[in-house]
Amino acid sequence: MNAITRSVLSHNFRSSCQYVVFRAFSSEAKNINFDDLVKGKPIVVFMKGTPVAPRCGFSNAVCQILKHHGVKDFTSYDVLSDDAVREGIKKYTNWPTIPQVFFNGEFVGGCDIMLDMHKNGDLIKELQKVGIRSALLDAKDNSDGKS
Amino acid sequence: MAVKFQHLISNIININRDFLYLSSANKHLIYKSFYATVKMGDEKPVENAIRTKLTEALKPEYIEVINESYMHNVPKGTESHFKVVIVSSAFENVKRIEKHQLVHKAIQEELDHSIHALSIVAKTPKEWEVSKEVGQSPACRGGAGL
Numbered sequence: 001m002n003a004i005t006r007s008v009l010s011h012n013f014r015s016s017c018q019y020v021v022f023r024a025f026s027s028e029a030k031n032i033n034f035d036d037l038v039k040g041k042p043i044v045v046f047m048k049g050t051p052v053a054p055r056c057g058f059s060n061a062v063c064q065i066l067k068h069h070g071v072k073d074f075t076s077y078d079v080l081s082d083d084a085v086r087e088g089i090k091k092y093t094n095w096p097t098i099p100q101v102f103f104n105g106e107f108v109g110g111c112d113i114m115l116d117m118h119k120n121g122d123l124i125k126e127l128q129k130v131g132i133r134s135a136l137l138d139a140k141d142n143s144d145g146k147s
Numbered sequence: 148m149a150v151k152f153q154h155l156i157s158n159i160i161n162i163n164r165d166f167l168y169l170s171s172a173n174k175h176l177i178y179k180s181f182y183a184t185v186k187m188g189d190e191k192p193v194e195n196a197i198r199t200k201l202t203e204a205l206k207p208e209y210i211e212v213i214n215e216s217y218m219h220n221v222p223k224g225t226e227s228h229f230k231v232v233i234v235s236s237a238f239e240n241v242k243r244i245e246k247h248q249l250v251h252k253a254i255q256e257e258l259d260h261s262i263h264a265l266s267i268v269a270k271t272p273k274e275w276e277v278s279k280e281v282g283q284s285p286a287c288r289g290g291a292g293l
Contacts, residue, residue, distance in 0.1 A: 049288070054288055055288055055289060056264075056287075056288055057284065057285030057286050057287050057288050058264065058266075058284075058285055059288075060285060060288055061285045094248065095244075095247075095248075095251070096251055096258045096259075096262075096265070097264065097265055107244065108244075109243060109244050109247065110247075111266070111285070112247070112266055112267050112268070113243050113244065113247070115282060116243065117243075
């Protein structure tokens with residue numbers, strides 16, 4: 001093993017140790033109340049990136065589905081900007097992946113479930129329950145009117 | 148035995164070599180695949196473990212485990228992004244979220260240590276009869292190692 005390899009490997013080792021220490025402290029130091037983050041809001045999405053600039057295909061898909069239904073405003077949290085939120089939300093919902101979607105404080109699921117609900121029409125009903133009229137209903141009414 | 152050992156060593160060397168060229172964002176993925184390879188000593192340890200554990204836990208009528216890692220910004224051979232298509236009568240009268248949680252539970256170890264992204268299509272045999280459609284996974288938006 002040459003000197004460069006050794007130094008790179010030891011650097012990797014060092015930085016990974018720092019990462020572990022950082023994570024241990026960051027999740028301990030912050031006691032996040034996830035009830036506060038999700039309750040009292042019609043739609044909350046925990047995602048990677050922001051709705052304007054998603055940084056993961058699955059998070060983007062959730063935003064696109066909501067947009068398709070005419071949902072313009074929803075609360076989103078970027079888990080990449082806060083490691084304590086990223087790890088905490090997984091424990092809160094007992095769900096291992098991001099994105100995670102909440103309607104009226106209730107956990108709905110991730111990207112697969114949103115896509116499923118969109119496909120079989122359940123999403124329109126679920127949006128209605130939280131007081132949002134899906135834009136797809138209006139699109140349907142218009143086309144019905146024309147025919 | 149010697150051949151197997153040699154294979155293992157060459158795996159480690161390859162991974163170390165890949166490792167040196169990686170951006171810091173991807174490091175933890177490499178750690179994961181590195182340990183998975185060393186632990187199992189076969190070429191698709193995570194994929195095989197997912198298939199075996201889900202088969203044991205849910206007795207599926209149909210199961211497909213697809214490694215979609217190639218669609219993401221990770222080195223060749225990485226086992227990080229998966230899609231699971233599983234049809235089982237264990238999903239009868241089970242809510243959507245709970246179907247997924249049954250899958251999560253069966254492969255908890257892999258989720259904790261190896262898998263970065265998991266897409267699940269979980270259906271009952273009846274639902275599978277109605278539609279055998281399996282949607283395409285969304286394109287990566289660069290966040291693979293984040």
